[in-house]
Amino acid sequence: MPKEILIRNVYLADPDLPPQTRPRTTDILVRDGRIVAVEDGIQAPDAEVIEGDRAIAVAGMVDSHRHVWQTAIRGVAADWSLADYVREIRVGYATAYTPEHIYLANLAGALEALDTGVTALCDFSHLMNSPAHAEAAIQGLTDAGIRGVFCYGFYDVPARERAFASHDDRLRHAEEVAQSFRATAGPLLDFGVALTEFGLVGPEVTDRELDFARRHDALITLHVGTFGSPHGIADLDRRGRLGPDMLHVHANMCGDDELERLVASGGGLSITPETEMQMGMGWPVTNRLIEAGGLPSFGVDIASNIGGDMLTQMRLALQTARAIDNQKVLDQGIVPDRIGLTVRDALRFGTEGGARAMRMGGEIGTLRKGARADIALFATGGLNMMPMGDPVAMLLLESRPGDAVTVLVDGRVVKRDGRLVGVDLPGLREKLDRAFGEIADRVAESRDTAAGSSNAYARVVKRATGTD
Numbered sequence: 001m002p003k004e005i006l007i008r009n010v011y012l013a014d015p016d017l018p019p020q021t022r023p024r025t026t027d028i029l030v031r032d033g034r035i036v037a038v039e040d041g042i043q044a045p046d047a048e049v050i051e052g053d054r055a056i057a058v059a060g061m062v063d064s065h066r067h068v069w070q071t072a073i074r075g076v077a078a079d080w081s082l083a084d085y086v087r088e089i090r091v092g093y094a095t096a097y098t099p100e101h102i103y104l105a106n107l108a109g110a111l112e113a114l115d116t117g118v119t120a121l122c123d124f125s126h127l128m129n130s131p132a133h134a135e136a137a138i139q140g141l142t143d144a145g146i147r148g149v150f151c152y153g154f155y156d157v158p159a160r161e162r163a164f165a166s167h168d169d170r171l172r173h174a175e176e177v178a179q180s181f182r183a184t185a186g187p188l189l190d191f192g193v194a195l196t197e198f199g200l201v202g203p204e205v206t207d208r209e210l211d212f213a214r215r216h217d218a219l220i221t222l223h224v225g226t227f228g229s230p231h232g233i234a235d236l237d238r239r240g241r242l243g244p245d246m247l248h249v250h251a252n253m254c255g256d257d258e259l260e261r262l263v264a265s266g267g268g269l270s271i272t273p274e275t276e277m278q279m280g281m282g283w284p285v286t287n288r289l290i291e292a293g294g295l296p297s298f299g300v301d302i303a304s305n306i307g308g309d310m311l312t313q314m315r316l317a318l319q320t321a322r323a324i325d326n327q328k329v330l331d332q333g334i335v336p337d338r339i340g341l342t343v344r345d346a347l348r349f350g351t352e353g354g355a356r357a358m359r360m361g362g363e364i365g366t367l368r369k370g371a372r373a374d375i376a377l378f379a380t381g382g383l384n385m386m387p388m389g390d391p392v393a394m395l396l397l398e399s400r401p402g403d404a405v406t407v408l409v410d411g412r413v414v415k416r417d418g419r420l421v422g423v424d425l426p427g428l429r430e431k432l433d434r435a436f437g438e439i440a441d442r443v444a445e446s447r448d449t450a451a452g453s454s455n456a457y458a459r460v461v462k463r464a465t466g467t468d
């Protein structure tokens with residue numbers, strides 16, 4: 001007997017539908033984890049019924065760039081530049097995590113994503129301090145029940161206890177993780193690779209990481225167009241290493257020609273507007289990527305700085321891109337008559353864009369018939385949602401992340417009536433508070449011994465900021 005779920009009486013926030021000033025509700029039928037019908041008055045007598053109560057249904061949002069491990073150190077990066085971030089986290093906090101800490105961070109970070117209607121993410125996991133850290137990181141995502149790609153990071157964290165003697169050791173361990181991944185990770189996770197930043201290692205090391213990833217047909221994610229590798233896309237292209245299996249991140253310092261090369265290669269780009277604007281990375285490249293013919297996607301980047309919902313990132317990206325476009329007109333001494341980018345564009349980038357960037361296009365990030373049933377329902381009973389206007393406009397610019405009342409991943413209900421299913425929130429809170437304290441204590445101890453100050457990354461920061 002197929003398992004059916006009938007979601008009744010919901011508005012659709014679908015970027016393919018035209019704006020509706022007097023929206024009507026409809027029904028969605030899910031069978032064995034897929035959307036099989038989106039139409040009015042569906043009859044399915046054996047289905048489990050989710051009463052939508054005029055909620056807005058949207059395809060689960062897709063975060064194409066997040067370092068989920070940083071969920072255990074919330075708030076620390078609130079006033080930091082990127083240089084501060086590298087000095088304090090990549091060379092500092094990262095050295096202090098135990099496997100238990102990364103497990104809790106990944107579990108809580110993925111649950112927070114689900115709680116706000118983000119059903120898939122690309123986890124750039126550059127905290128592989130030991131084999132046990134990798135196992136714990138994967139387990140955290142698996143236990144949360146989120147979809148996504150776990151990207152094994154090769155970055156050599158300057159931890160006090162060194163589990164890997166060399167880069168070759170890391171490659172051997174990554175090989176083991178890749179071989180056993182299907183048996184250990186949940187069915188919703190794929191294996192990927194997060195490259196070491198180019199400023200930290202030579203091209204021969206990058207090539208070894210790329211060769212490893214391509215042997216496993218793994219998604220390759222990488223930071224580009226920021227300090228350390230301002231023109232990483234051009235460098236990769238010159239060496240014939242760009243590919244459709246790459247998910248580039250940031251690219252703020254890349255020229256338009258580099259964005260064109262990225263688009264021509266078939267690779268994706270994750271834009272993380274909030275961290276990019278705070279940390280001195282440059283304007284988000286949303287407009288420039290569209291100009292180059294690309295489809296943007298968005299990421300939260302670091303929970304050590306900001307919340308894990310995607311609505312905020314879509315809003316910031318949209319309004320910043322509009323401001324940049326508008327300023328070009330204002331600079332001519334006239335005021336803009338119209339604005340180009342729409343809420344439908346922003347929603348498409350935060351759903352389909354993320355799915356395509358993670359090589360899951362068509363499967364997720366859409367409410368179309370045949371797609372996997374990753375769906376979020378946003379309640380419309382709050383004052384912020386009355387009266388009900390165009391569902392896409394309402395979702396993008398009026399709703400709050402907490403309005404997500406029901407969330408499905410692959411047809412499984414992970415949040416129902418405003419609560420995550422089977423999650424002991426008070427218990428998790430105790431464990432995370434304790435973990436944060438332990439990490440902070442270990443960081444304070446290692447500060448006294450100046451651990452990490454001779455790390456390659458610390459040297460790159462000094463060069464880039466002119467404090468060498």
Ligand SMILES: [Zn+2]
Binds near residue numbers: 249
């Ligand atoms: Zn990042």
